[in-house]
Amino acid sequence: MSRRAAALLLVAMAVAAGVLLLVSRPTPSTRRLRRPLAFLRVTPVAGALTPMPGNRTTPTESVRVTLFFADSAEGRLHPEERDIAKPPGAGAYLRALFEELARGPARPGLIGVIPQRIQLRNGFLMPAGEVVLDLSVDSSLSFGSDEELSIVAALVDTTLQNVANTQRVRVLVNGEPAESLGGHVDLTRPLSFLREQVSP
Numbered sequence: 001m002s003r004r005a006a007a008l009l010l011v012a013m014a015v016a017a018g019v020l021l022l023v024s025r026p027t028p029s030t031r032r033l034r035r036p037l038a039f040l041r042v043t044p045v046a047g048a049l050t051p052m053p054g055n056r057t058t059p060t061e062s063v064r065v066t067l068f069f070a071d072s073a074e075g076r077l078h079p080e081e082r083d084i085a086k087p088p089g090a091g092a093y094l095r096a097l098f099e100e101l102a103r104g105p106a107r108p109g110l111i112g113v114i115p116q117r118i119q120l121r122n123g124f125l126m127p128a129g130e131v132v133l134d135l136s137v138d139s140s141l142s143f144g145s146d147e148e149l150s151i152v153a154a155l156v157d158t159t160l161q162n163v164a165n166t167q168r169v170r171v172l173v174n175g176e177p178a179e180s181l182g183g184h185v186d187l188t189r190p191l192s193f194l195r196e197q198v199s200p
Contacts, residue, residue: 061086065097068157068198069105070113070150076199077153079161080105090163094123094131097158113150117141121175125166130190131159134172135181143182152185153197160193168192 063086068077082100087093098120104112117138124132133155143151156169168190172178178187 065100066158066161067097067100067105068154068161069101069107069110070154071109071199072111073109074199075146075150077150077157077197078107078110078199080107080110082106090125091123093163094125094133094159095120097162098123098133098155101154101158113147113154115141115151118151118181125163129165129167131163131166131169132172133159133169134175137173137181141182143184145184148180148182148184149197151181152187152191153194156191156194157198 062083064081064083066079066081069080070076071078084096084100087096098114102112102114102116102118118141119136121134121136122132123134126132152171155171159169160166170190171181171187173181173187180187
């Protein structure tokens, strides 16, 4: 076989392979579309949050969430319902839940458990029913065992109570896996709902 014939054969094979790839490539209708994960466990509230007087923005749709705060007497968690603006996505929802926890309770006798020097860096909803909360924790903070347990339980229980299709929460500290926040509560594995910390 001459060089010219071999070159023509190679070109013909390359063209045939290209045509085969184009023909077998899935069309947009046959491609499996990736659907976003559902993130709202709660149902929208009838009515909407009304804007402050003098504010010209339109009312926003709201959802009712359940937050967990400690009581001042024994430190057990108690639920408190609150209406918040419906978030546009899972990350925004996790941030809104954290911000409401950090804001503290409205009910007398309950206390907030999230210190000001703990912030949420980011929150992710994973496909296998796991939420990842990446916290920014000031290295100068120190916790007693009860305080640390209240912080972790409030974060985990509030998240699992409000986020659909989730069973576990993994807590990272400053973007890295951590053994604990302050040496008392094991964060090396994802945590399930801490029911024993909730007042009956």
